[in-house]
Structure formats: structure tokens, C-alpha cells
Amino acid sequence: MMQSDVIEADLNHITITDPFLGEYQRLIRDVVIPYQWEALNDNIPDAEPSHALANYRIAAGLEPGEFYGMVFQDSDVTKWLEAVAWSLSQKPDAWLEQTADEVIELLAQAQCEDGYLNTWYTVKEPGLRWTNVAECHEMYCAGHLFEAAVAFFNATGKRRLLEIACRFADHIDTMFGPNEGQLRGYPGHPEIELALMRLYEVTLEPRYQALARFFLEARGQQPYYYDIEFEKRGGSWHWDNWGDAWMVKDKAYTHAHKPLAEQSEAVGHAVRSVYLMTGLAHVARMTQDEEKRQTCLRIWNNLVQRRMYITGGIGSQGIGEAFTSDYDLPNDTAYAESCASIGLMMFARRMLEMEGDAHYADVMERAFYNTVLGGMALDGKHFFYVNPLETHPKSIPHNHIYDHIKPVRQRWFGCACCPPNIARTLVTIGHYIFTPRPDALFINFYAGTQAQFTVSGGDLKLTISGNYPWDERVDITFTHPQPVEHTLALRLPAWCDNPQILINGEAAVGKRRKGYLHLHRQWQQGDCITLLLPMTIRRVYANPLVRHGAGKVAIQRGPLVYCLEEADNGTQLHNLSLPEKSVFREIEGTGVLKGKVLLQTEGKRVATPSDDQPLYHFDRQQTVIEKQTLTFIPWFSWANRGEGEMRIWIQEA
Amino acid sequence: MMQSDVIEADLNHITITDPFLGEYQRLIRDVVIPYQWEALNDNIPDAEPSHALANYRIAAGLEPGEFYGMVFQDSDVTKWLEAVAWSLSQKPDAWLEQTADEVIELLAQAQCEDGYLNTWYTVKEPGLRWTNVAECHEMYCAGHLFEAAVAFFNATGKRRLLEIACRFADHIDTMFGPNEGQLRGYPGHPEIELALMRLYEVTLEPRYQALARFFLEARGQQPYYYDIEFEKRGGSWHWDNWGDAWMVKDKAYTHAHKPLAEQSEAVGHAVRSVYLMTGLAHVARMTQDEEKRQTCLRIWNNLVQRRMYITGGIGSQGIGEAFTSDYDLPNDTAYAESCASIGLMMFARRMLEMEGDAHYADVMERAFYNTVLGGMALDGKHFFYVNPLETHPKSIPHNHIYDHIKPVRQRWFGCACCPPNIARTLVTIGHYIFTPRPDALFINFYAGTQAQFTVSGGDLKLTISGNYPWDERVDITFTHPQPVEHTLALRLPAWCDNPQILINGEAAVGKRRKGYLHLHRQWQQGDCITLLLPMTIRRVYANPLVRHGAGKVAIQRGPLVYCLEEADNGTQLHNLSLPEKSVFREIEGTGVLKGKVLLQTEGKRVATPSDDQPLYHFDRQQTVIEKQTLTFIPWFSWANRGEGEMRIWIQEA
Incomplete structure (x- = not known):
């Protein structure tokens, strides 16, 4: 276990050298984070106001005013802080770090004496804390605060935000639990479970892991906690949710219709489902709980x-x-919300950590290189919440079944969950590329990186180079001065029929297990693994x-799903339509698609x-x-050339 | 014009001898009308209460109580009266006629001194009459009252209901119009336009035609009347319509976004659209108004x-x-609401009267033999509002895009528009089979009937026999004692490649014009036209x-669209999938599908x-x-054997 824990810390200092993902990371740093900062400060003309920082200032008593925004508005700030933290890990930036420090001080001032921190309730409904965990996102916001705190500590070594997070976590730990006088509740929007486990990883405070377990095990028990608190507050429901307390009543919407141990289907709100499962898989692995694993x-x-x-999208309805x-x-x-595919990546990553099976990496890669990348425009300034696999823009405004569909990416959203979520995923992509497990260092996909891992045998330093996922050749070279004995597990992607792996030019000999080639060796400086993964x-x-x-x-070519535009x-x-025998050729994209591999073939058209x-x-x-x-173009890059039809699945004839 | 008007009256006394439609008419008489009577009296256990007759009793001061139901609840009673009237034309029934007379007396008692008759407003909001014609269906209910009155007068010769209708029409005529002090409004739900024209046909009162014209010409003029009345009543909207007065604001929803003369598309609520066009086409023909015709x-x-x-269904979204x-x-x-296809039949019939073109009859027949017949179960007790062309019942309850879809027909509806509308259409089907025009007596489709028409040359009496639309042979025999010279126009259906028409066994010679074969002749007793319309x-x-x-x-076979179940x-x-070369064979249905032609062929299945x-x-x-x-079974007969998948459009491979 300790081997894994040590290496986990190394994941925070991976440098992405990949030209393709590097450009995305640059966009996050140079465009997305600054843009989001302006948005949080309500400096974007024509955008819906955020008011998120103002809410904190009001809660801190620094300025007068009313709360404005969603019940989860606070999380926009903490998600931004998390993205900033990861970005600082990648590339220091004094102004950005100072700005973040100031925001953290603001959070400290807004935190209540007892550790509670949520501006909606502090400003708007101070007497109603913890009366509606089914609908009101206090724990969801807490979870994002914890994640930001862990990231900021990892990035900078500074403990200020971590202390804020722990004070809040301690407060929640006194309020909720199985003991006399404690509330038996669990959140309507899961997130705190996975975040408590992150907090536990950094602090090793066993109460945090126990609290995550409590939330997971209390979920769906009868009598239902959502009903208990609903009655206790006189049958009122949250004003944001139109309709008759449906979020309280429809318990499957939040996986709370029965205990998790009795559930077998992914149901309800897709983001909630995969966030919940991420926490569950993490607890299952750390506590070696077979029931939870099953x-x-x-x-x-x-x-x-x-x-x-x-495309790795999940959630079939608007x-x-x-x-x-x-x-x-x-x-x-x-x-197919962008955030849901991010959650699917998180779930997949936790399953991979537990199972060491490339199947999970296949799904993770599918979600990442298609829906998650597709959620952001190539300019870093426009985002999709919703990621359809087929659009007919002329029909969209006229048929209500398309009410949730936008034919092109939008600048920003009133409910601003996806853009900062995409940002933090892109800057933490190293956590998905590498999975340190007790049995091996797993390499899941081959984006260009420089990384260093402390393993039992010493320091393993390696560079992945190539042009993944466009070119078939990937080189992994070792640059540590002392030889290190360790097992590397290289994923053999499911999309690749005939992978070849060479070590220093000779066919690599290893064990093939659950989709990975496990190579055990004393790795020397200058050793080079070459992968040929025919695209x-x-x-x-x-x-x-x-x-x-x-x-x-x-x-599909490599992990990329293609589409017609x-x-x-x-x-x-x-x-x-595409004839069964048509042969494809590769061409290079131009303009905004420069650097991307496009595909051409001879097809047929029913004439207009x-x-x-x-x-x-x-x-x-x-x-x-x-x-x-x-x-055909890679689907993630659709809708970067104005509005038009798009289609992934086409007639084969 | 007079020739046409005289013959119109003859349409009310056509006897349907067709075994297929005859069974439907029997169901209307024996099942639907009695069932609806019980429903109107709230005697159906487990059904939503109607309260429609109670509303009239309360409005008449005969009993205490509150209004209950939709703003158009009154029309359930008048639509029932209309179906009863047509049924009485077909087959006298003393009890039914007496029951209808009693209902008519109730309406008389509920009518206000000034002729106004609407129980919602009389009972619930007496001060608010005519303050919200955009949303509140006063004119819609008036229209159905007028239609019932005309039908009842035609069926029985009794004037009582006609007098009630005229008093109300006169009241509306004083309230609305272009003159000083009159309201410039027009209804949010068209219907009164077509009904005023029916009233005009019977009464020859020119004010009724002029009022219909006024409503049509005022529609969509600026400043918008909906906005004027909206402001006048302080910006309130009708409680039935959730949301922010959308029905007032979205004027295209009711074809009121611009004057009709400037419109080119079928938009908004499908039923409203075709009801409106039915009135417009009627006025266009009667006033020979080329602009309206265009x-x-x-x-x-x-x-x-x-x-x-x-299927002749219209309206692509729920x-x-x-x-x-x-x-x-x-x-x-x-x-694809059942009522919308009924409205399409009405619009088609008015266009056919104006244009004498079989194209309109093709559409009318398509809507009738597919969606309208399909709207009612073969037991006469279950109805579809919504008529999808493909269902996957397992998916319906879980995906909100299917919220409006029912996989099987339902007993009755809170908003009870479709069942009585289907009933009145089935009992007036003679009006669609025959179109008397100045140039000829048009026969549009060939359901078995006995009919008599007064034409300029005398009395034309004919019998259509065969087994339409199942068998290709149809005989039209003449039974009037005196020879009559007249033109008959026989529709050559678009679905029939090679129709043959014989007179007394010899090839008929006539002019083929706009899809009809026009046969001019002195028709003798015993003459027989034989049509061979290969199915x-x-x-x-x-x-x-x-x-x-x-x-x-x-x-498709004949006018019937088929489906897989x-x-x-x-x-x-x-x-x-259906191979391109597969050959079909006909088989006879069994069980509930007895008497229907089913189709079989060799196809392919992708294995499970x-x-x-x-x-x-x-x-x-x-x-x-x-x-x-x-x-394949005829689509109109789907979902008569329990819940299951259904599909009209299938892969051809």
C-alpha cells in the first residue's frame, strides 16, 4: 500500500510534453483559467453573472448584499482553485498563486466558527443548514473544497486551504454518522465520498475514510433519510427544483432507492452516478471490501x-x-454531458487502480479523447455541456426533443459545471496516464510526458515521446542515473490488433495480463521501450x-471516433453511406484542423x-x-468551423 | 352553387353498408356513444371525472357546486351531441334522441339572457368573459356547439339547438367585428370559423359568413390582439398554461404571427392549424376569394x-x-394526434370541394384509413391520442422524449378531445366519400354505401358495394326509377397503378381530370359501374x-399502411430487414385481426x-x-393484441 501512496504524490509533478495535449494545457493556463477568473468576478460582458466570489465576500462580512446563484455556486470557486493548483504544479505562476492565496483567505474569512462553510446557507438561510441534503448540495460543495485543498497542498505545499477543508470535514463528521444524536443522511449529489478519500490520502486521518464509508453505507437504507428530513422540514422542497419535490421522491435519480449493495444498474443523473461510484471504488480498494467491489x-x-x-458519453436523455x-x-x-464523461474517467481510474485491467483504461481513454476533449473548443473559449453524436441544426430550434442540444459550443453557462471540470481534468491528465499499483507502474496511454516515480528500487525517471494518438510509434526512454528494478505494465489498447513492443530494439518479453504487458527488469539510463501501435x-x-x-x-482510428461534418x-x-469495401486514406487537416489526421474514402450519396x-x-x-x-474528422474536433450537420453513425451499404 | 347546397343536405342520409366501416359505425353507436354518455355523467369507475354535464347544471342554477375541468370542458358535451345527431341520421333511436333533447334543454337553461353560453365563465369567472380569447377557448366551445346544432337539425329537423347556437352566434357577432366598440379579437384555438360556415350553410344568414371572414382576416394583424387583451387584463395568463404566458407570446403557435395572406407554412399546434385552414378554405370557396385560396x-x-x-399523421412533437x-x-x-388527422381530413375535404382534385382525396383517405381508424381500438373502448410510427415499449417509461407516447390505447382521457372526434368522423364518413360539386358528383373512395342525391336532372340513387379497401372490385349500381343525366367523377387513387373502370361490362369512356375519371351519362336503373382497383x-x-x-x-396495400408488430x-x-427482391403473399388475419389482409414475405434478421x-x-x-x-399487419390495427414493439419504416437491404 505504501508503495502506491508514495507514487501517488509523484503524479502531481508530471510534465506533459505532448504537442497535442500540451496545447490543451496551454489553453487551460492561458485562456480558460484567466477567463474563469473574470467570470467569477462578473467581468464578462453579455455573460450571466456568476457572483460566486461576491457570495463569499458577503458571507465573510466584507460587503453587504444578497446571495445570488445556484445552491452550488460556491463550487465554481473551488473548482477554479483546483484547476489553478494543478496548473501551478505544471508551471509556476506567481501572480496566479498570489491570487489563489487571496481567494483562500476569503474562504477562511467566510468559514464559520464551527467549521461550516457554504455561502448559500450562511447568507441566505442560516437556520436551515443540513435540513435538505437531498437537494441542496452542501456536501457537494464541501467535496469540491476538499479536492481543491488537496490539489493546492500537493502543488504548493501550503496548508492553509487544507486546514479550512479539514475544519469543515471535522464539522461534517460531528454532524453525520451512526452515533446517537448524529444525522443519518447522505448527499443528494455525491462527490464528498470521493473527496473525503482524497483528503484521507493526504492527511491519513482515518475519520475521513470512515465518514466516506458511512455515507456510502447509509445510502438507500430504509426508512429513507430523504423522507425523514422532508417531513422534518414540513414537506418543503428546494426552490430550484420545479415540480413536487421530485428529487426527494425519485430516489433512483440519486442511486438512493435501495442500499448500494443491492444495486446493479447505472441509474438516474449520470454525473451523480459516476461520482458516487468513484468514491465507492476508492473505498472498496482501500478497505479491501469485496461487497463494495462487487x-x-x-x-x-x-x-x-x-x-x-x-464516444464515452453517458446519459441518454436531456x-x-x-x-x-x-x-x-x-x-x-x-x-452525454461533458462532466459525466469526466466522472466516468474518474470511476474508470479507480477501477483500474483496484483491478489492473486494461478494460478500464480503454473506457477511460475513450471518454477522454472523445467526449472530454470534445467538450472544449479548439480555441479554449467555448464549451459543450451536451455532446450529441448527430446533429441536424435546422431541426434543433423547432423540435422540443432537442431543447438541450446546442449545434455549436457556447461561451459560458449559468450552471458552470463543465468548463472548470474539463480544465481540471486536462491539467491532471498525468493521473490518468499513469497508475501506480503495488504490482507495477501501469502506463495507460501514451501521451508525451516526463515523469519521475519513487519506487522501492529507487527513482524511476522516464520520458514518453511520440505523437499519440496520431502516430503509431511511441518511445519510452529512461533517464535516471541509477538502475532501478521494477515492473512496468504497458497497456495494449483494445483498438489495436497487432501491437509490437521492443526494448532497445528487440522484441520485449513479458507477461500479458488483463490487457497489459508486464515487463520486469532493471531499467537503465538510456533504455528505450518502443511501442508500435498501428493506428x-x-x-x-x-x-x-x-x-x-x-x-x-x-x-475509429486509434482511440479517436470519427464523424462526418x-x-x-x-x-x-x-x-x-459507406460501402462495405471502401478503402480509407489518411490526409492532414488544414486550418483549425491542422495537425489532425482526417480520413477519406469513396462513398455514396442519395441525390437531393x-x-x-x-x-x-x-x-x-x-x-x-x-x-x-x-x-471524416475526429469527432472531438467537430463544430469548430461554424454550425453544420454532424453524424458519427452512418449507413453501411 | 345551389346544386351543391342541395346535395350537401343529401350527405346526411347516406347509409354505410360497408362491412368494415359498418362495424366501426356499430361500435360508435353501441359502445362509444353510450360509454361517452356515462363518462359525461361521471359514472365510469377509475376514470378521471368529466363533470361536463354537472357544469351545465350548475350554470343553469339547477344545482350548487363549482366548475370542474378544462376551460374547454363544455365541448365534450357538444361533441357528444354532434356524434349522437349523426348517429340518429344513420339509425333512429328514441331513447338516445330523448336523452339528447334533455341535454339540449339543459344547454338552453344554462344560456345567458344575452345568448352567451360557456359554463367556465358563467360559473367561475362571470366578469371575465371575452378577456382572454387567446387562451380560453370560449370560441372553440361555441364552434362545437354550432356544429352540434347543425348536425342535430339535419338529423332530426328539430330547431331547438340551432336556436341556441344562433343566439350565441348573434351575441358573438355583436361583440366582435371591425366596427366602433367591437373587439378585434380572434380565437386562440380556431374552430368557430369552420363552424360559422356550417351554420351559414343551414341558416343562410350572411352575418355568420361575414363573421368567419372577419376572424380570418383579423388574425395576425398588428398590433396583435393577443397583446392588447393581455395588457388590458394586467398581464395575467390562464392558469392551465404553465409558464410565462407563452401561448400569448408564441403567436406562431396559433398561426397568429402574421396575417394569413402572408403565411406559407403549417406551424404551431397541429389541430389548430388544420381547423383554421378548414374554415379558410370554406370561406375561400364560398366567397371566391383568390387570395384566401392561394x-x-x-x-x-x-x-x-x-x-x-x-400515416396521414401531422405534428412531429409532443x-x-x-x-x-x-x-x-x-x-x-x-x-400525430388523432384529432389533427381528423382536422386534416376536414381541410382536405374543403380543398377538394374547391379544387376537384384527387390529390386532396388521396390525403384524406390516407389520414382516415390509417391514423383516424388507428385512433380507436377494434373494441371501440380504447383510444390513442398520439399515434407514433414506431414504438419500443421497454424504452418508453425511461426516456423523457417518449413522455407523450403510450404503447397501448387508453380508456379515456382527462382532456377528452380525440374519442368523440373520432366518433363524429366515423358517423359522418359519407361526407368524405362523396363530394357534390357543381361540375359533378365526386366519389372519393369506395366504402359500401347507399345514397341518394338530388341533382339538376332528378334523383340519383346509387349503391356502392364491394369490400373496400381489402378487395379490388367495387360495383356502383343505380337504383333510381327515372333516368338521370349527370356527371360522376370517380377517383383514381394515387396508390393504384392500373385502375380499370367498366360501365355495364364495357370499358368506361370519360375524361380524366385531376385524378378523377369524369363520366357524363344518362344513368338508368340497373346501370352498373365496375371498378377494378388492383390492391x-x-x-x-x-x-x-x-x-x-x-x-x-x-x-402499403391500397390506402393501408402496414407495419411489423x-x-x-x-x-x-x-x-x-426486407430484401429488395422479396415477394409478398397475402394471408387472412385471425383472432382480433379476422377479416383483415395480412402480408408475409421472407426477410432477414440480425441475430440476437x-x-x-x-x-x-x-x-x-x-x-x-x-x-x-x-x-405485416395494417398499421391501424396495431396494439390490439397487448403491448409490444411496432415499426412501419424498416431497413431495406
Whole structure:
């Protein structure tokens, strides 16, 4: 266990040298974090006000005023702080660190004597703390505070925010628990469970792990806590939630309809589901709790075997931002929230840490290189909440089934969860590339990095280079001066049929286990592992139980899912089809797509009819088929060239 | 014009001898009308209360109590009266007539001194009459009263209800109009326009036609009347309409965003749209108003060329029960309300009266034999509001895009518009079969009937026999004793490639004009026209601009659209495909489908995968194709054998 814990700290100081992800990290530093700072300070013209910092100032007594914003507005500040912390780990920035320190001081001033910290309740409803954990996000905000505190401590060594977090965690630990006089509640929006485990990793305070366990085990027990507190407060519900206390009543919406040990399906609000499972998997591993592990496996399998889009998107419907049912994966009305795929990455990472199985890395990579990257525009200034797999912009404004769909990325959102979440994921990507486990250092995907790990045999220092995921060749070179004996586990991606791995030019000999090649060796300075992972262009087929994939095919190259866009292929993408035998060629993108591999092949198009062709006709001969070159782009880069149709699944004929 | 007017009256006394439609008429008489009577009297256990007759009794001062129900609850009673009237035309029933007379007396007692009659306002908000015509359905209810009055007068010769209607119409005529002191309003839910024209046909009171014209011409003029009355009443909106007065603001929802003369698209609430157009087409014909005719043609063409399902269903979305945009015709989330297709039949009939073009009859027949018949179960006791073209019942309860979809017909509805509307359409079907025009007596489709028409040359008496639309042969025999010279126009259906028409065994010679064969002759007793309309099984293709039809085919035989149902074909209908060359055979239905022609052919099925097959795979070889016999049933008869999947458009491969 200690080996793993030590290495965990090393993950905070990985340098991304990858030209592709490096550019994203630069955008986070130079564009996203400064932009979000301006947003938090309400300095963006035409954007919805945030008021998030003002709320803290009011709570701290520094200025008069009223609370404004969502019940989880505080978390916008702490998510920003977390992104700043990770960014400082990557690249010091004195102004940014000082600005963050000032924000942290503000949080300290806004914190109550007893450790409580939530500006909604402090400013607006001071008497109502902890009366509505089902709907009111106090624990969700606490969780993001804890995550920021851990990140800031790791990045800077400064303990100020960590102390604030621990005081709040201690307060919550006195309020909630199984003992006489404590509340038996658990949060409507999970997050605190995973955050308490992060806090535990840094502080080694066993109460935090125990509290996470309590929240997980109390969940869904009868009588339902949501009902108990609902009655206690006289049957009122939170003003943000229209309707008749539905969030209290629909307990499956928050995985609280029965104890987790009795659950087998990914249900309800997709983000809540995967955040919850992330915490559960973490606790399962740390406490070696087989029952919790089995719950994780059941819900994971249901999720990725039946409720996940090819893009790693999850949540098939807009209303409720929620899962629907097995194999119900409509492409044009998908929700597939960016944050849900981030949560899926987190869940996958925890499962990978527990299981050491490349299957989890396959899903993690799928979510990252498709939905998460796709959530942000190539300019770093525009974001998708919702990531459909097919759009027909002309129809979107007129049919309410598309109410949640935007045909292009938007600048900022009233509910600002996705942009800072994407930011913090991109700057912590090293945590997903490497998984230190007791049995080996796992390398999950091969983005260019420089990293150093303290392992039992000494210091392992390595550089990954190449141009992943565009080029097939990846080199891992070792630069530590002293030889180190250790096991490296290299993922053999599921999308790659014929991977070759060489050590110093000779075929590597190792054990292939759960999708990883385990290489045990005394690694010397100058050793070089070369991976050849042919980026074959693959046709992907959906399970026949997915009715929205019937008769259709998708294209994938490496981990990247491709799509057709109107900019390259004209309108009416539904009339394009891909012959079974068409051969693809690779071309380089231009303009905003420069550096990206595009794909071309010969396809077919049902010709556009004349204006007076009737809606329905009996004559197949009227259908004129034309040849057309099809150009596919990586789906994550869609909608960077204005509004237009887009489609991943196309007819194969 | 007089020829047409005289014949119109004859339409009320057509006897349906058709075994197929005859059974539907029997169901209306024996099941639907009695059931609706019990519902109106709140005698149906487990059904939502109607309270509609109670509202009239309270308004009449006969009993104490409060109004209960929708703002258009009154129309449930008048629609029932209308169905009763038409039923009495078909088959006298002393008890039913007496019951109707008593209801009519109740209406008389509920009518105010000044002619006003609406129980919502009389009982609940007496001071607020005519303050919210945008939302509050006073004119809609008036229209249904007028239609019932005309029907009852035609059926029985009794004037009592007609007098009530005229008193109310006169009151409205004083309140609304272009003169000083009159309101310039027009109804949010059109209906009164078409009803005033019916009232005019019977009374020949020119004020009624002029008032219909006023409503049509005032519509959409600026400043908008909806805004004027909205401000006048202090910005309040009707409690039934959640949200922020959206029905006032979204003027396109009611075709009131601009004057009708400037409109070109079928927009907003589908029922409102076609009801409005029905009135407009009637006025256009009667006043020979070319501008109005051109508006009808533009909106008609947009509707049937771009916004109509193959089933004659209209309205592509549930929210708003509304049109969406051109070629946006999703099958599984369609609204396609039964009442909207009834309205489409009404609009088509008025266009046909004006234009004498079989195109309108084609659409009328499509809507009738598919969506309207499909709206009622074969037992006469269950009804669809919403008529999707594809259902996957397992997914319906879990995805909110299906909130409006029911997988099987329901007994009755809180908003009870469709069942009585279907009832009155079925009992007046003679009005759709025959169209008397100055140039000819048009026969539009060939359901078995006995009818008598007074034409300029004398009395034309004819019998249509056969088994339409199942069998190809139809005989029209003449039974009047005196020879009559007249033109008959026989529709040559668009779905029929090679119609043959014989007179007394010899090929008929006539002029083919706009899809009708015009036969001018002195018709003798014993003359017989034989039509051979081959009921070929046709493959139907959607216009390539309809993305939900891409790669798919539908099956039609005669006017009937067919579908696959789970009861015959198993689950996962999306995995079935129809080879291009498959040959069909006809079989007779059994059980509840007895008497119906079913179709069978050899098709293919993508085999159901094993439970552990992943969601996505790279190997086309994993797709196992099996042979399967496909059984198609007429779509109108779906969901009569319990809950199951259904699909009209299937893969052609």
C-alpha cells in the first residue's frame, strides 16, 4: 500500500510534453483559467453573472448584499482553485498563486466558527443548514473544497486551504454518522465520498475514510433519510427544483432507492452516478471490501455494456441529465454531458487502480479523447455541456426533443459545471496516464510526458515521446542515473490488433495480463521501450440490441471516433453511406484542423431530390445514387468551423 | 352553387353498408356513444371525472357546486351531441334522441339572457368573459356547439339547438367585428370559423359568413390582439398554461404571427392549424376569394409535401402537440394526434370541394384509413391520442422524449378531445366519400354505401358495394326509377397503378381530370359501374430529405399502411430487414385481426447477440444474419393484441 501512496504524490509533478495535449494545457493556463477568473468576478460582458466570489465576500462580512446563484455556486470557486493548483504544479505562476492565496483567505474569512462553510446557507438561510441534503448540495460543495485543498497542498505545499477543508470535514463528521444524536443522511449529489478519500490520502486521518464509508453505507437504507428530513422540514422542497419535490421522491435519480449493495444498474443523473461510484471504488480498494467491489463491478458492467455511447458519453436523455434504460442510446437527443464523461474517467481510474485491467483504461481513454476533449473548443473559449453524436441544426430550434442540444459550443453557462471540470481534468491528465499499483507502474496511454516515480528500487525517471494518438510509434526512454528494478505494465489498447513492443530494439518479453504487458527488469539510463501501435482505421459496429445503430457503422482510428461534418461533406449527411469495401486514406487537416489526421474514402450519396418531389413515392428508381468522397474528422474536433450537420453513425451499404 | 347546397343536405342520409366501416359505425353507436354518455355523467369507475354535464347544471342554477375541468370542458358535451345527431341520421333511436333533447334543454337553461353560453365563465369567472380569447377557448366551445346544432337539425329537423347556437352566434357577432366598440379579437384555438360556415350553410344568414371572414382576416394583424387583451387584463395568463404566458407570446403557435395572406407554412399546434385552414378554405370557396385560396394552397402544400407522416399523421412533437420544421418526421417521438388527422381530413375535404382534385382525396383517405381508424381500438373502448410510427415499449417509461407516447390505447382521457372526434368522423364518413360539386358528383373512395342525391336532372340513387379497401372490385349500381343525366367523377387513387373502370361490362369512356375519371351519362336503373382497383402491395420510399426514412422502406396495400408488430415478428424489430427482391403473399388475419389482409414475405434478421457481447465491436463477422418470415399487419390495427414493439419504416437491404 505504501508503495502506491508514495507514487501517488509523484503524479502531481508530471510534465506533459505532448504537442497535442500540451496545447490543451496551454489553453487551460492561458485562456480558460484567466477567463474563469473574470467570470467569477462578473467581468464578462453579455455573460450571466456568476457572483460566486461576491457570495463569499458577503458571507465573510466584507460587503453587504444578497446571495445570488445556484445552491452550488460556491463550487465554481473551488473548482477554479483546483484547476489553478494543478496548473501551478505544471508551471509556476506567481501572480496566479498570489491570487489563489487571496481567494483562500476569503474562504477562511467566510468559514464559520464551527467549521461550516457554504455561502448559500450562511447568507441566505442560516437556520436551515443540513435540513435538505437531498437537494441542496452542501456536501457537494464541501467535496469540491476538499479536492481543491488537496490539489493546492500537493502543488504548493501550503496548508492553509487544507486546514479550512479539514475544519469543515471535522464539522461534517460531528454532524453525520451512526452515533446517537448524529444525522443519518447522505448527499443528494455525491462527490464528498470521493473527496473525503482524497483528503484521507493526504492527511491519513482515518475519520475521513470512515465518514466516506458511512455515507456510502447509509445510502438507500430504509426508512429513507430523504423522507425523514422532508417531513422534518414540513414537506418543503428546494426552490430550484420545479415540480413536487421530485428529487426527494425519485430516489433512483440519486442511486438512493435501495442500499448500494443491492444495486446493479447505472441509474438516474449520470454525473451523480459516476461520482458516487468513484468514491465507492476508492473505498472498496482501500478497505479491501469485496461487497463494495462487487457492487462496483455490477454497476460498471451495466454502464459500459449497455448504457454508454461509442464516444464515452453517458446519459441518454436531456431531462434529468440522466440514464434511461439498457441499449437506449439515441444519437441526436443524447445528453452525454461533458462532466459525466469526466466522472466516468474518474470511476474508470479507480477501477483500474483496484483491478489492473486494461478494460478500464480503454473506457477511460475513450471518454477522454472523445467526449472530454470534445467538450472544449479548439480555441479554449467555448464549451459543450451536451455532446450529441448527430446533429441536424435546422431541426434543433423547432423540435422540443432537442431543447438541450446546442449545434455549436457556447461561451459560458449559468450552471458552470463543465468548463472548470474539463480544465481540471486536462491539467491532471498525468493521473490518468499513469497508475501506480503495488504490482507495477501501469502506463495507460501514451501521451508525451516526463515523469519521475519513487519506487522501492529507487527513482524511476522516464520520458514518453511520440505523437499519440496520431502516430503509431511511441518511445519510452529512461533517464535516471541509477538502475532501478521494477515492473512496468504497458497497456495494449483494445483498438489495436497487432501491437509490437521492443526494448532497445528487440522484441520485449513479458507477461500479458488483463490487457497489459508486464515487463520486469532493471531499467537503465538510456533504455528505450518502443511501442508500435498501428493506428488502423477500424469500422465499429454496435451491439444489435442498440436500435439506433442498426444498419450503421462508425469509424475509429486509434482511440479517436470519427464523424462526418457538413463543412466537408455537404448537408443531408443521412443520405451518405459507406460501402462495405471502401478503402480509407489518411490526409492532414488544414486550418483549425491542422495537425489532425482526417480520413477519406469513396462513398455514396442519395441525390437531393427536386423541390417538388413528393414526401412519399412508390418508385425505387426515383432514388438516384451518386458517388461522393467522404471526409471524416475526429469527432472531438467537430463544430469548430461554424454550425453544420454532424453524424458519427452512418449507413453501411 | 345551389346544386351543391342541395346535395350537401343529401350527405346526411347516406347509409354505410360497408362491412368494415359498418362495424366501426356499430361500435360508435353501441359502445362509444353510450360509454361517452356515462363518462359525461361521471359514472365510469377509475376514470378521471368529466363533470361536463354537472357544469351545465350548475350554470343553469339547477344545482350548487363549482366548475370542474378544462376551460374547454363544455365541448365534450357538444361533441357528444354532434356524434349522437349523426348517429340518429344513420339509425333512429328514441331513447338516445330523448336523452339528447334533455341535454339540449339543459344547454338552453344554462344560456345567458344575452345568448352567451360557456359554463367556465358563467360559473367561475362571470366578469371575465371575452378577456382572454387567446387562451380560453370560449370560441372553440361555441364552434362545437354550432356544429352540434347543425348536425342535430339535419338529423332530426328539430330547431331547438340551432336556436341556441344562433343566439350565441348573434351575441358573438355583436361583440366582435371591425366596427366602433367591437373587439378585434380572434380565437386562440380556431374552430368557430369552420363552424360559422356550417351554420351559414343551414341558416343562410350572411352575418355568420361575414363573421368567419372577419376572424380570418383579423388574425395576425398588428398590433396583435393577443397583446392588447393581455395588457388590458394586467398581464395575467390562464392558469392551465404553465409558464410565462407563452401561448400569448408564441403567436406562431396559433398561426397568429402574421396575417394569413402572408403565411406559407403549417406551424404551431397541429389541430389548430388544420381547423383554421378548414374554415379558410370554406370561406375561400364560398366567397371566391383568390387570395384566401392561394393561402390555402401554400399552407396545404407545405403541410403535405414536408410535414406529414406516411400515416396521414401531422405534428412531429409532443410538447405543444405541434409541427416542427420541414422534413422533420421522427417516427418514435411523433405526436400525430388523432384529432389533427381528423382536422386534416376536414381541410382536405374543403380543398377538394374547391379544387376537384384527387390529390386532396388521396390525403384524406390516407389520414382516415390509417391514423383516424388507428385512433380507436377494434373494441371501440380504447383510444390513442398520439399515434407514433414506431414504438419500443421497454424504452418508453425511461426516456423523457417518449413522455407523450403510450404503447397501448387508453380508456379515456382527462382532456377528452380525440374519442368523440373520432366518433363524429366515423358517423359522418359519407361526407368524405362523396363530394357534390357543381361540375359533378365526386366519389372519393369506395366504402359500401347507399345514397341518394338530388341533382339538376332528378334523383340519383346509387349503391356502392364491394369490400373496400381489402378487395379490388367495387360495383356502383343505380337504383333510381327515372333516368338521370349527370356527371360522376370517380377517383383514381394515387396508390393504384392500373385502375380499370367498366360501365355495364364495357370499358368506361370519360375524361380524366385531376385524378378523377369524369363520366357524363344518362344513368338508368340497373346501370352498373365496375371498378377494378388492383390492391398491389407497394413499397413506399420517403423523400430523401426525410432523415428518419433514410435507407428504409414502408409497405402499403391500397390506402393501408402496414407495419411489423412484435406479436408476429418477435422483439427487436430494428434488426429485421426486407430484401429488395422479396415477394409478398397475402394471408387472412385471425383472432382480433379476422377479416383483415395480412402480408408475409421472407426477410432477414440480425441475430440476437449473447448477453456478454460488448456494446461496440470491430468485427462485422460477429453480425449473424438469419432468415425470418416477416408478417405485416395494417398499421391501424396495431396494439390490439397487448403491448409490444411496432415499426412501419424498416431497413431495406
